[in-house]
Amino acid sequence: MTSKQLRSKIKNSVQVIALIAFGLAIGIGAQKAYGWYMAPPAYITVDASAHFENTAESVVIYTTSWCPFCKKAKAYLTANNIEFIERDIEQGDERIKKLYQSIGLKGVPKIVIGDKAINGFNLPLVEQELVAQKLMSKSS
Numbered sequence: 001m002t003s004k005q006l007r008s009k010i011k012n013s014v015q016v017i018a019l020i021a022f023g024l025a026i027g028i029g030a031q032k033a034y035g036w037y038m039a040p041p042a043y044i045t046v047d048a049s050a051h052f053e054n055t056a057e058s059v060v061i062y063t064t065s066w067c068p069f070c071k072k073a074k075a076y077l078t079a080n081n082i083e084f085i086e087r088d089i090e091q092g093d094e095r096i097k098k099l100y101q102s103i104g105l106k107g108v109p110k111i112v113i114g115d116k117a118i119n120g121f122n123l124p125l126v127e128q129e130l131v132a133q134k135l136m137s138k139s140s
Contacts (some may be wrong), residue, residue, distance in 0.1 A: 001014070001087060002023065010120070013017055020111040029096050040103075041119065042118065042119055042120075042122050042125055043116045043117060043118045043119060043122070043125055044103070044104065044105065044116070044117050044119070045115050045116060045117075046102070046103060046104075046112070046115060046117045047115070048060075048112050048114065048115050048116075048117070049098055050102065051112045052112075056084055057083050057084055057085045058083075058113065058114070058133055058135055059077065059082055059083070059084035059085070059111065059130075059135065060085045060086075060087060060112040061073055061074065061077070061084050061085070061086050061087070061109050061110070061111050061112075062087050062088075062089050062096075062099075062100045062103075062109060062110040062111075062112075063087070063088055063089070063108055063109050064088060064089060064090050064108050065087055065088060065090065065091070067109060068107045069108070069109055069120060069121040070108055070121075072121050073111060073121040073126070074086065075111045076121075076123070076126070080130075080136060082135055082136060084129060087099070087100070088112075089108065097121075103117045105117070105119050107119065107120065109121055111126060113126070113129040113130060113133055113135070114129060114133045116129050116131065
């Protein structure tokens with residue numbers, strides 16, 4: 001094989017490798033962009049008045065019995081002496097299911113504090129809202 005043929009094969013190989021790498025980069029980028037676009041927001045602002053009817057508590061948490069993050073959220077609230085109402089969306093009545101559905105985001109836990117419905121157990125956001133609602137001091 002001549003030097004010219006060798007350079008030509010190397011050049012073609014580099015071009016193929018570059019094309020494959022470019023295609024992978026586009027595929028991975030598109031997948032990340034789609035995941036970012038489809039991710040639910042950390043919280044939404046809701047008219048929470050119906051969630052707090054007939055209760056003096058300022059925190060409502062929608063849960064299921066099998067959800068580990070629901071258990072963590074309840075343990076955190078209990079450890080910080082934050083009173084809350086737990087509503088199991090699988091064991092609850094139709095009213096509980098309708099209240100849960102009114103939030104508009106799927107999944108559990110959903111933690112309603114004030115006018116915010118927090119999607120999942122997002123500890124920094126939960127603490128921020130507890131402080132904003134004067135249910136917890138910043139030093140806790």
